[in-house]
Amino acid sequence: VRIKPGAPRDPGRRPTRQRALVARALQRQPRAVSAQELHRSLRRDDPRLGLATVYRALEAQVARGTARRFERQGHVSAYVACPPGHHHHVICDRCQRVSEIPEDLLRSMLRAVEARDGFRIDHASLDLYGTCADCQRKTRSVGRASAS
């Protein structure tokens, strides 16, 4: 149930001012940002930019493979621009900075998991959360809470 009656046949391809705005703003962010955060920040440039448009632009990028979506705590989607083919990231809990996990480090672990109990990792979305080097340096004295 993917294509609805009146839906565009090939959505998200037509270049528009709004999509360029969203794409550039995302590109500039080394952090994972939510649609609402992006919307708030972009509204300064264009007060008429709609929230739904931001959502649609971001999802179009995800579909094209030029961005990736994460589930942040609290049921919020956060987006990161990324070159197609890179699927795994480390995300800083404090500043949301994103770093990539190289494929080769993963592969051996995934193989071992697959072999162990016959699981096949289909679309392995492996996103680790931690603290980046900068934030570690900056916050020697700040306590963390997370118990999960």
Next chain:
Amino acid sequence: VRIKPGAPRDPGRRPTRQRALVARALQRQPRAVSAQELHRSLRRDDPRLGLATVYRALEAQVARGTARRFERQGHVSAYVACPPGHHHHVICDRCQRVSEIPEDLLRSMLRAVEARDGFRIDHASLDLYGTCADCQRKTRSVGRASAS
């Protein structure tokens, strides 16, 4: 900002009929279940059981470490009973069955990531999604849709 003025000092500890129901139901499930799924199923035993109660019971278990929360597609939380100390799982996309990822397989990869760019993995929530052995066997002919 954890403790609110009128909030219980130590919530979720008092054993009640409802919490026992939720805990037992969760224990029995080898799959990751959402609060609403659990609520629907438990209502057969107790039609007056409230949805909010299920949410509160599940979160209490997460806080106690006897359950773990995942973010399923579509901003839905899914819960799994688990012994404290186990944090990493493989989840079947079709039947939601959960299997554990042994720590030792992870450790070397995490270390390598940490070393590479100074990230510290704090509360690494590593949850891989795939298809379990049973479902692979059962569905040789069923096409998958997921484009993500």
Next chain:
DNA sequence: GTGGTTGCAAAGGTTTTGCATGTGC
């Protein structure tokens, strides 16, 4: 001109919260 896109507002979904009532210790 056509068909995809936008903006706005309303709807949809899950989860959380307020409060009177109930219940374990």
Next chain:
DNA sequence: GCACATGCAAAACCTTTGCAACCAC
């Protein structure tokens, strides 16, 4: 009896959708 827990309904929240106006090609 007191504090915590429950149930119900309303609220809060993010996200999606409907639709007229708009814009790229």
